Amino acid sequence: MLSIKNLQASVDDKQILKGLNLEVKAGEVHAIMGPNGSGKSTLASVLAGREAFEVTCREATLDGKDLLELSPEDRAREGLFLAFQYPVEIPGVSNINFLKTAVNEIRAYKGLAPMEAKEFLKRVKEKQKLVEFDAKLANRSLNEGFSGGEKKRNEIFQLAMLEPKLAILDETDSGLDIDALRIVANGVNHLRSENNAFILITHYQRLLEYIVPDYVHVLYNGRIVKSGTKELALELEEKGYDWLKESVDTEESAAL
């Protein structure tokens, strides 16, 4: 589904991603972990199309489509979804109107007619329930005055509404209490299917107790330095990142 080869990206002449490779197949859940500043959020931003980054050497395709050639909206329309680490508050834009616009623009891209109002509202109700998202929040301005947890739940609600092929959750677990974490995880587990895939970017193993990944990767210094199964996450939780950092740093200096 997603194929990334030798992805390099920099911001203000500072290289952050230094040749990253990743293959994600339909039905899989991948976790990307790594210490602060390793490039996790940059990866999410580059895939979603944030303009601040200069992508130098690259290949990133979603079902064969070159993502990096597409505008952010077209990436979303092709089925990519980024759950933001810091969802933006937009006063004056109603949550529901915004979602309706998004759903219908994605449909138009696929050559489908706008969704009937009734059908749309039915879907809203159904998905609200799925992610335990308060109907009152859905009718408010987009994220305005929402608590941290409410914002993250809104991301998952939008994810449920838009039904993307590939969802990237950028530290969705940060700032969540146990109850909110459980709700978010339940939502994601309900949405998992044979046809979609998830990339979970996280610092902590905690989230992975709720959403069990098929693969765990460690990102360090702009590259994936170790991949494994869910057991790798447990090992990291126990030992921290230092042992990995050391071996990578030794390797790199040896290569020089």
Place this chain on the structure above:
Amino acid sequence: MITQVSTSLYHQLLAVFEEGLTSKGHLEQVVTLRKEAFARFKESGFPTTKMEDWKYTNLLPIVSQQYLLHDNIPGKSVDLKKAFIPGLDAYQLVLVNGHYRADLSDSITEDGVFISPIEDIVDNASFLKHFAQYADKTDNPLVALNTALFGGGLFIHIGKHVTLEKSIQLIHVTSTSEALFNQTRNLVVLERNAEAELIESFITNDDGTGLNNIVSEIVLEENARLQHYYLQIANEQSRYLNHTEIQQARHSLYNNYNCSFPGAQFIRNNINVRQNDSAVESHLYGITLTAKDQFVDNHTIMDHRMPNCESYEWYKNITQNTSTAVFNGKIFVREDAQKTNAFQQNNNMLIGEKSVVYTKPQLEIFADDVKCSHGCTMGQFDDDALFYLRARGVGEISARVLLIHAFAFDVTEKFSNIKVKAYVDRLIEQGLVID
């Protein structure tokens, strides 16, 4: 002393008045007022940037050219399409180059409503009581000029206890192939308990330069209520100098919704609200969207003169390209105006990198038991919000439209007329320059 002897319009106007072309006013009282006003204008000349109220608003380039001073071709065909507001059921009144056109206007047959071209009024007690009694008290030389030399306009009188069944849409059409100077004078009187909605649309036909000097005096008697819309959608050749002076009596309500869109090259609006008695409420809302090298200046005065009154003012400017917007909101709370509640807010979004906003909230308080606030913000387009919307599949244009509507929302949500609100939302959308 006059400071710009060289301006050609000034000399043209001097000649016209002295030739006595305007002495057709039959009423001696009116003729006297006009003569006095002319003397004032002759003395002051056009406002210059040396005057504090005109600091950012340079009239010199505009008045340094020759204009036709009269163009009232009977039956001139005009296109009113541009003023059309979908779904709005209103009485349509049309002024072409300031002159009332009965053939293009609806007749209003509701009891207690009197509407007449201002130049035709011979004897009307209400007219004589109010005409040139308010705006001329200000130091705006353009009002004096208008009083002296206005060519047309309307007197609208709504009798006591009358609630108009439909809105009145007053369409100002500037239609000219040559540079033309129009001076329009309106007087609107709502008697006790009267209620009306007045929607003024400003449009242009033809591609000649039109300079319009429009003065309106509005009198709200006890418990009268007026919803008043300005919809400025004229084209780039046009220039507007508007002065609106509102007098409010006890328990009256005045709401002004002042909307300007890309088009008219130069706009100066003066809106002065005088609360002359207690328990008066006034709301001033403004949404200005500018483009290219447009210049839009809104000057308001909210004058609290008596106790227990309320005012609420919110202006939003969105400037694109190299355009300029000015907001000057002055609130007076006079010594007698205890228990005043006055709120003012001005928010600006500068989209054009070379666009300019001058804003000046002013509060002068002479009473000691009042609640007043004013605030002002300057900002740019929120790129994070734009990216967030696009990352959800919303196209860039739709996303920009959503965000601009969101910025304007605090103001547009206050519109009392949902048809006009929808129309204004659409004009905002159409006015956005997407590069």
